[in-house]
Amino acid sequence: MEYVKKLIRDVPDFPKKGIVFKDITPLLGDAKAFARVIGAFAERIEGKGITKIVAIESRGFIFGAALALKMGLGFVPVRKPGKLPYQTVRESYALEYGTDAIEMHRDAVQPGERVALVDDLLATGGTLAACVKLVKRVGGDPIVSLLVVELSFLNGRQKLEGHEVHTLITF
Amino acid sequence: MEYVKKLIRDVPDFPKKGIVFKDITPLLGDAKAFARVIGAFAERIEGKGITKIVAIESRGFIFGAALALKMGLGFVPVRKPGKLPYQTVRESYALEYGTDAIEMHRDAVQPGERVALVDDLLATGGTLAACVKLVKRVGGDPIVSLLVVELSFLNGRQKLEGHEVHTLITF
Numbered sequence: 001m002e003y004v005k006k007l008i009r010d011v012p013d014f015p016k017k018g019i020v021f022k023d024i025t026p027l028l029g030d031a032k033a034f035a036r037v038i039g040a041f042a043e044r045i046e047g048k049g050i051t052k053i054v055a056i057e058s059r060g061f062i063f064g065a066a067l068a069l070k071m072g073l074g075f076v077p078v079r080k081p082g083k084l085p086y087q088t089v090r091e092s093y094a095l096e097y098g099t100d101a102i103e104m105h106r107d108a109v110q111p112g113e114r115v116a117l118v119d120d121l122l123a124t125g126g127t128l129a130a131c132v133k134l135v136k137r138v139g140g141d142p143i144v145s146l147l148v149v150e151l152s153f154l155n156g157r158q159k160l161e162g163h164e165v166h167t168l169i170t171f
Numbered sequence: 172m173e174y175v176k177k178l179i180r181d182v183p184d185f186p187k188k189g190i191v192f193k194d195i196t197p198l199l200g201d202a203k204a205f206a207r208v209i210g211a212f213a214e215r216i217e218g219k220g221i222t223k224i225v226a227i228e229s230r231g232f233i234f235g236a237a238l239a240l241k242m243g244l245g246f247v248p249v250r251k252p253g254k255l256p257y258q259t260v261r262e263s264y265a266l267e268y269g270t271d272a273i274e275m276h277r278d279a280v281q282p283g284e285r286v287a288l289v290d291d292l293l294a295t296g297g298t299l300a301a302c303v304k305l306v307k308r309v310g311g312d313p314i315v316s317l318l319v320v321e322l323s324f325l326n327g328r329q330k331l332e333g334h335e336v337h338t339l340i341t342f
Contacts, residue, residue: 014256015256021256023256025248025257025276028245028246028247029245029246029247029279030245031243031244031245034240034245035240035243052200059248061232061233062232062235062246064233065232065234065236066236066237066239066240068202068205068237069205069237069240069241072206073202074199074201074202075199075200075205076196076200077196077199077230077233079229085185085186085194086180086182086194108196108200
């Protein structure tokens with residue numbers, strides 16, 4: 001993953017002063033790097049009997065949709081509140097200040113379905129932990145989560161104990 | 172595309188009263204339908220020398236990223252203002268009331284690159300026309316646009332005269 005890692009760009013002071021943002025857009029623009037990420041994700045779910053890819057808005061859509069196509073699986077979007085048109089389930093999670101929430105369509109995952117969750121970044125783990133809960137709420141089985149980048153100093157894995165998490169690149 | 176069309180669900184009164192929203196999530200959840208859409212898009216750009224897929228946040232990411240992977244092309248996200256971390260170009264466009272805007276990274280498309288634009292829906296055409304302008308602003312060549320659904324009664328193609336547009340399903 002050294003080739004891929006070199007295509008992640010540091011952008012200082014985004015989204016606010018003092019934060020160094022890991023910009024994955026150079027990776028996305030490089031067809032070889034993008035294919036390597038999706039190939040690595042595919043290896044990690046092969047043989048697990050996964051039936052749906054659930055991906056988190058909106059960078060998660062990019063990796064999740066490509067993986068769903070490659071593996072011949074259905075794709076499920078998880079979005080910010082008010083974006084999904086049909087009946088939804090919702091989970092809130094804590095931010096540094098206040099709370100946020102995500103939603104999934106109630107009928108997007110059927111009881112017993114084996115789900116792989118996809119997002120670009122594991123930071124504090126709050127969003128991903130909420131997404132795992134959403135899948136369970138509708139009776140699905142959240143088998144594994146796949147993320148491109150892990151910011152290990154934020155200890156996001158602590159929120160995901162007992163859940164299998166794979167990340168490709170760690171900072 | 173009859174198989175795909177049946178998986179687009181009408182949701183009345185979303186996002187506001189009187190509007191019937193075309194919900195593509197059942198299509199996304201069906202692996203065969205999703206693959207058919209991406210396959211149809213691939214056919215429409217084959218032989219055109221496309222080098223980048225530019226897709227519009229956030230449902231456009233789902234189709235654009237899968238197409239980029241299938242065709243072995245780089246992927247470029249176009250987003251709402253303030254979401255992209257690096258230097259951007261911006262285009263505003265008119266809404267029913269007021270204006271909105273989209274941004275693209277300045278370095279995401281190189282001069283002379285041949286671009287296919289991807290989104291889920293052609294409605295009034297305002298967002299897509301702005302996206303065509305963004306690609307031109309950085310010196311790229313917007314060759315063709317690919318959209319899953321067209322709401323033909325909104326006459327979106329009027330805003331895109333002289334630009335090649337393909338849609339798969341028309342309402």
